[in-house]
Amino acid sequence: MINTNSVTHTGLSSCSGEFLDAKLESCFRSSVQAQHIRQLRIALFVTAGLFLVMGLFDYLLLGLSETFLRLVVIRGVVALAFLVLAVALARHPQLLVSDIPLNAACLLLITSLILIVPLRTEIIGAQLTPAVAATLALYLFIPNRIPWAFACCVYLSAGVLLAFYSTGLVELQGMVGATLALLLANVIGLLASLRLNRLQREQFTSLLAERETNQRLQLEIKERQRLEEELRYLAQTDGLTGLNNRRWFFELAERELKRSRRDGTPLGFCMIDLDKFKAINDKMGHTAGDKILATVAALCREELRDTDIIGRYGGEEFVIALPESGPADTYKVVERLRARIEQYQFPKEFVDRNLTVTVGMAQVAPGETTLAPVLARADQALYVGKRRGRNIVIVDAHCSKEAVLN
Numbered sequence: 161m162i163n164t165n166s167v168t169h170t171g172l173s174s175c176s177g178e179f180l181d182a183k184l185e186s187c188f189r190s191s192v193q194a195q196h197i198r199q200l201r202i203a204l205f206v207t208a209g210l211f212l213v214m215g216l217f218d219y220l221l222l223g224l225s226e227t228f229l230r231l232v233v234i235r236g237v238v239a240l241a242f243l244v245l246a247v248a249l250a251r252h253p254q255l256l257v258s259d260i261p262l263n264a265a266c267l268l269l270i271t272s273l274i275l276i277v278p279l280r281t282e283i284i285g286a287q288l289t290p291a292v293a294a295t296l297a298l299y300l301f302i303p304n305r306i307p308w309a310f311a312c313c314v315y316l317s318a319g320v321l322l323a324f325y326s327t328g329l330v331e332l333q334g335m336v337g338a339t340l341a342l343l344l345a346n347v348i349g350l351l352a353s354l355r356l357n358r359l360q361r362e363q364f365t366s367l368l369a370e371r372e373t374n375q376r377l378q379l380e381i382k383e384r385q386r387l388e389e390e391l392r393y394l395a396q397t398d399g400l401t402g403l404n405n406r407r408w409f410f411e412l413a414e415r416e417l418k419r420s421r422r423d424g425t426p427l428g429f430c431m432i433d434l435d436k437f438k439a440i441n442d443k444m445g446h447t448a449g450d451k452i453l454a455t456v457a458a459l460c461r462e463e464l465r466d467t468d469i470i471g472r473y474g475g476e477e478f479v480i481a482l483p484e485s486g487p488a489d490t491y492k493v494v495e496r497l498r499a500r501i502e503q504y505q506f507p508k509e510f511v512d513r514n515l516t517v518t519v520g521m522a523q524v525a526p527g528e529t530t531l532a533p534v535l536a537r538a539d540q541a542l543y544v545g546k547r548r549g550r551n552i553v554i555v556d557a558h559c560s561k562e563a564v565l566n
């Protein structure tokens with residue numbers, strides 16, 4: 161579909177009612193091609209049918225005479241040509257935009273109408289009706305061809321009038337009447353087809369504008385959704401580590417606490433603190449410290465299940481909630497995590513010794529409805545670990561040794 165931005169203007173020609181912009185005109189034509197082909201085929205079938213039906217009247221009027229046979233040939237050729245064109249249009253839609261087949265069909269129709277005039281002299285007055293009908297049909301049923309339709313209709317009018325005259329049966333008054341009738345048919349046909357062309361194109365322009373507005377709205381909606389997503393991410397995420405920030409961690413952990421109480425499933429917590437991090441910061445610089453924090457966060461994430469929740473608690477301290485993890489499971493996970501960080505080879509420009517972490521671990525006790533007590537116990541255990549020399553997992557004293565070792 162064409163973008164109206166790429167169109168210089170949507171003005172219409174006053175002669176043909178068509179778009180002045182060739183690209184827009186061709187786009188319009190292809191958008192209505194199927195509809196126009198359908199209309200034209202119906203017109204072709206109807207004309208062929210009418211021509212054949214008229215043969216019956218010829219027979220009633222002329223009997224099986226030589227003139228009748230001539231009329232049969234003329235009508236047969238026209239009807240056959242129209243039927244062939246109608247069938248061909250269905251198979252080859254491009255015929256609609258090709259001038260030769262349509263012009264040939266029009267010329268055949270007009271010539272036959274002119275030739276019929278001297279063959280049916282007994283009802284010469286009635287010959288005007290098909291000529292007027294054909295004039296209107298040529299303007300209205302063959303789309304987007306005003307100049308050709310005009311040329312064809314001039315030929316038809318002149319030919320029919322000349323045929324009337326050549327019979328010598330039409331008086332001056334009759335000739336004037338026929339001329340006026342054909343002139344009127346031409347004027348009405350021309351104006352109607354101009355108006356039709358204009359209306360169709362104005363409708364098409366409005367449709368394009370509507371589509372463009374819709375597209376713009378859709379882009380705006382997408383952009384808003386992207387911004388909302390970005391805002392949500394910023395509101396929930398710690399910029400340095402990409403982990404949940406403290407506020408969002410609490411939100412998620414509260415939900416887990418409620419779920420564990422409802423389902424009666426265990427919920428483990430641990431606090432992780434980097435050992436002697438101040439010294440690294442002081443020696444290697446704050447940027448190196450930042451890189452280490454981000455790497456530790458990534459290592460933690462790798463060691464955890466998708467259902468575990470990790471957040472940056474503050475500075476160089478992380479907090480993890482482990483749903484459906486009893487003391488033994490929680491211990492296994494955090495001990496694995498501690499060992500992973502201890503063994504991890506950080507680039508020498510970040511830290512010149514093995515980095516370690518101390519972990520304090522606690523379990524939510526039965527009946528606890530808030531996070532504060534369990535986090536306080538995990539923090540207390542962490543503090544004990546720091547005092548014991550660091551690089552260790554300390555289990556809160558409320559968890560029995562057996563439960564942890566199970």
Ligand SMILES: Nc1nc2c(ncn2[C@@H]2O[C@H](COP(=O)(O)OP(=O)(O)OP(=O)(O)O)[C@@H](O)[C@H]2O)c(=O)[nH]1
Pocket residue numbers: 400433434435436437438439441445446447448449450453474475476546550
């Ligand atoms: N690079 C960097 N450093 C941070 C950030 N947040 C906190 N820190 C530093 O982390 C250090 C924490 O130092 P301390 O609380 O004394 O603890 P520590 O040196 O790790 O010693 P222990 O915890 O007792 O093993 C401080 O130097 C803070 O400046 C951060 O976002 N980036």
